[in-house]
Amino acid sequence: MNEHGSDHPDQQKEALQYQHWQAEYQLWRQKHLPPTDALALLRSEAREVTAVLQEPMRAWIMQSYGLLLPDHIFTFWTFWLGLGPIEREAITRFIYPAGLFSFFEEGGRERTPREGLDHRLAWRYYLDPPEFLTVLTGDADGLHYGLWYDTPHALPSFVAGYYSRDADAIRYAGRTLLEVLHATVERTERDWYPPANVREGEEDLFPTWLLRDAITEYETIDQRERGNASLEVFIHDALQERLATYNGIGVRVPPPYNQSVPQPCHVVYEAIRSDAPEVTTWITEAEQACEKGQPAFALVLGHDLHWLSAGQPHREEAAWRLLTRAYEVLGYDALATIATLHHQHRNLPSVQIY
Structure with a gap:
């Protein structure tokens, strides 16, 4: 009987297949990631940079926008800064920091908008409601994600996303930015597994698994804001209380x-x-x-x-x-x-x- 409590041949074959690809992935991971101590140093330096940035950034956004920043935006920035080269290459298949994150960059808050414009217009698409503030951009058709502020007197309620060039609807994307990324990676992983051959695994599946592993390093930090309920339960409950x-x-x-x-x-x-x-x-x-x-x-x-x-x-x-x-x-x-x-x-x- 296999680990799932069944001796069905197809399930046994699937379990063996998964063990094979996990073994291949571990070899690929060792080959492509920086040494453990170098990666740990990169993560540590990212935490230090973000810690210094937090208070000035919160104050600037409050002064410029009149809005509060959630903790999870700083967790994501720490995660982003701490990615190694192969991890960075993997994440850019899905999203890039944008919008509010442009002010996190060195010199970002010192830039001057073109004459007559205002910081609050940065990365604001034609269809963006006032409650929507872009923080991430995707890979096609104007996909972008934003913090959603039901009220400016509280932290954002969730992260929403939609395609500006194919705008059928705005959707709930997650409670935190890492949850948004994790959900996107999981969907892609389901599409790509199992790979047809090792080459396909190396090109598509393994970088996705690598990114998934990096996300899990930081997810517990988001736990307070994300809560214990599944994303599906959160979305269901949120819809019940909205017009x-x-x-x-x-x-x-x-x-x-x-x-x-x-x-x-x-x-x-x-x-x-x-x-x-x-x-x-x-x-x-x-x-x-x-x-x-x-x-x-x-x-x-x-x-x-x-x-x-x-x-x-x-x-x-x-x-x-x-x-x-x-x-x-x-x-x-x-x-x-x-x-x-x-x-x-x-x-x-x-x-x-x-």
Whole structure:
């Protein structure tokens, strides 16, 4: 009987196959990684650099954005700086630090945006909601990940991601940046295992396993922020407490402001896409609700109009007006400022502003 409690021939064959590839991987790992003491020194130096950076970076982001930085962003930066050459090559198949991480680099906070622009516009894509702050970029179709701030008065709720050039929806990507990377690596590992031959293992699977091993060195540091629940359970629970928006991620509105929204998002979608006259009515109703201290409808409708703007100035204007009005009622000044800056410069030709 095999280790999984079965003597089925196919399972035995699979177990032997896995043992073979693990043995091949260990040989490959020894060949490609730096010596143990050199790798340990690299990791140690990364921790020291990040430790010095933490307080200045937190203060700068609070001054520039009015937002709090989570601990896990520093865990990821320590992880990134501590990667050896082959590990660095492996991770760049999946993601690169971007957005807020550009301020972590030497001289990053001293750069001056082009005339008339603001740091808060760096790496802000056309469809990015104000709550979304880019931190990682991917390998295709404008894939990028961002910290999601339901409120500027607390740490980000999670990490979200989407493809800016194929924007079907924004998705929950993880509770911490390392969880985002780990989930991506696991999906790729499932696609690549088992390899057809040793060559394929060396080119694709083994670097992925190497990156997985590096991630596990740091994951326990994220435990406090990540919690014990699986990512699937977290996503399920998060969706239950959010008002639905057409971009897929929803919004969280705290009591006593979390009244129900009168129109389901699929109805709103059809009306916005066809520029139906009822959209104007809904905008007026949402603004009137804000006057009565109830911003939920304005926040939801503002997000839908923002996501479905499609380069239409009247949708962009209405989205900005509703979002900033909702943020005003909620006391979310930092998000209101980001929304206004983005509205003023929403059609920048590039997310690079320096």
